[in-house]
Amino acid sequence: MEPVISVSDLRKTYKKVDAVKGINFEVDEGEIFGFLGPNGAGKSTTINMICTMLAPSKGSIIINGFDVKRQKNRVRESIGIIFQENTLDGKLTANENLMLHCRFYQVPKAKRQQRIQEVLEIVDLVDKRKKRVETFSGGMKRRLEIARGLLHYPKVLFLDEPTVGLDPQTRAHLWEYILKLKEKEGITMFLTTHYLDEAEISDRVAIMDQGEIIAIDTPAALKDQLGGDIIELSTEDNQKALEEIHDKIDGAEVSLKDDTIHLKVSSSDAFISSFIKTLNIPITKLNIRKPTLNDVFLAFTGRKIGESNER
Numbered sequence: 001m002e003p004v005i006s007v008s009d010l011r012k013t014y015k016k017v018d019a020v021k022g023i024n025f026e027v028d029e030g031e032i033f034g035f036l037g038p039n040g041a042g043k044s045t046t047i048n049m050i051c052t053m054l055a056p057s058k059g060s061i062i063i064n065g066f067d068v069k070r071q072k073n074r075v076r077e078s079i080g081i082i083f084q085e086n087t088l089d090g091k092l093t094a095n096e097n098l099m100l101h102c103r104f105y106q107v108p109k110a111k112r113q114q115r116i117q118e119v120l121e122i123v124d125l126v127d128k129r130k131k132r133v134e135t136f137s138g139g140m141k142r143r144l145e146i147a148r149g150l151l152h153y154p155k156v157l158f159l160d161e162p163t164v165g166l167d168p169q170t171r172a173h174l175w176e177y178i179l180k181l182k183e184k185e186g187i188t189m190f191l192t193t194h195y196l197d198e199a200e201i202s203d204r205v206a207i208m209d210q211g212e213i214i215a216i217d218t219p220a221a222l223k224d225q226l227g228g229d230i231i232e233l234s235t236e237d238n239q240k241a242l243e244e245i246h247d248k249i250d251g252a253e254v255s256l257k258d259d260t261i262h263l264k265v266s267s268s269d270a271f272i273s274s275f276i277k278t279l280n281i282p283i284t285k286l287n288i289r290k291p292t293l294n295d296v297f298l299a300f301t302g303r304k305i306g307e308s309n310e311r
C-alpha cells in the first residue's frame, strides 16, 4: 500500500536558521501519526510545508499521490486542517459556518445538507445546528471545527494541538470523537500535541529536535527502547544522595530533575532492596513505574515537552 504522506529529504532554511534539515518519513493510510518535539524543533515549519502553506527549500512531499510543489490545489482538496485558533464565525450558526466551508471547497450543492448532517452526527452537534456559534462552549467549538475540517471528505486531517485550552473532561471527549473518526471514516490523522499522555493514542510517534527526526516508532516500541523501570525518589539531601549513588551503586542511569532523583534500572525487583539498604540518606518519597512517552521524550531530547529549544 502506498503511504498517504511521503516526505523525502525535506529542508527549510530561513535566512540564518536551518529549521528543517533534510527529514524523511512516511505516514500510512488510517494511521494516527503523532508529531512531537520541543518548542522551536521545526514542527510548524514541517507541517506548513506539508499543508502547502510554506515552500520547501529542498526535498519532496507527496500526499495522497499529489506533489505538494506541483499540485497544490489537489493536495489542499484532499486534506483538512484544524488550527489551534478558533476560525469559526461566532455570529453565524453552526449550519451557516459549515455551509460557507462547503461553498469554499465546492462540495456539490445537492450534497451539502446531507454532508453537514453526517459531520454533525460524528461530533454530536446535530441538535445545535441552528444555534449561533458564539453561544457554544470551547469544547463544542472545537468539535464544530473538526466537523468543518471533515466536510470535503479529506483523506488526511491535520490536528494542531486539538485539545489545547480545553478542560480534562472535554479533552477526553474530544479524543473519543477522534478515535471514532479513525474507526468509522478511516481518516489518516497527523497530530501535534504538548500533552504526551494524549500522544499515546497515536499508532506511531515521530520526535523532532533541532530540525531532525530523532525517533520514530510506535509508543510501545519507543518505551521498550528505554527498557526496565523508573525509580523516582526524594531524600532529605538529594545532592548527597546523588553522590552516594554515584559512588556506591551500579546498574542505574541517574539524573536529578525538579527535586526528584530518577533512576533508570533494568529491573526494579532485583535492584530496590539492596539500593535501599545501601543508601544512607533517609528517603522521603519513593515511586516505581514503567517508562511513559514523557520519559521517551526526555531521553531523546534532553528536555521535558514544552521546554524551549530556541537557538
Ligand SMILES: Nc1ncnc2c1ncn2[C@@H]1O[C@H](COP(=O)(O)OP(=O)(O)OP(=O)(O)O)[C@@H](O)[C@H]1O
Pocket (backbone or CB within 6 Å): 014, 015, 017, 018, 019, 037, 038, 039, 040, 041, 042, 043, 044, 045, 046, 310, 311
Ligand atoms: N519565518 C521565520 N523566519 C525565521 N526563522 C523562523 C521562521 N519561522 C520559524 N523560524 C525558526 O525556525 C525554527 C523552527 O521553528 P518552528 O516554528 O517550526 O518550530 P516548532 O517546533 O513548531 O516550535 P513550537 O512548538 O514552539 O511551535 C526556530 O528556530 C524558529 O525560530
